[in-house]
Amino acid sequence: MKRKNLTPILITIMLSGCANHEKIDRLARDIQTLQARVAQVEQDINALRPEVIAASTAAAQANWRLDAACMQRGSPCYHPPRL
Numbered sequence: 001m002k003r004k005n006l007t008p009i010l011i012t013i014m015l016s017g018c019a020n021h022e023k024i025d026r027l028a029r030d031i032q033t034l035q036a037r038v039a040q041v042e043q044d045i046n047a048l049r050p051e052v053i054a055a056s057t058a059a060a061q062a063n064w065r066l067d068a069a070c071m072q073r074g075s076p077c078y079h080p081p082r083l
Contacts, residue, residue, distance in 0.1 A: 070077040 069075055
């Protein structure tokens with residue numbers, strides 16, 4: 001009589017173990033997928049880095065030229081220094 005009562009409990013425990021393994025396997029695959037995506041994003045960032053540096057350098061040079069032009073008398077943006 002006691003053995004018949006234990007059988008459903010044992011079957012339930014065994015099936016829940018299988019479900020946990022499936023969840024773990026699915027999570028492991030999800031982690032691998034996310035790691036691949038992170039690696040791709042890192043590659044994209046590294047590929048764009050030279051373009052970002054070039055754009056930043058060009059902007060700094062343009063700002064320097066504008067500042068220099070505005071410091072000349074007669075320039076529409078010239079404002080003499082206040083004392």
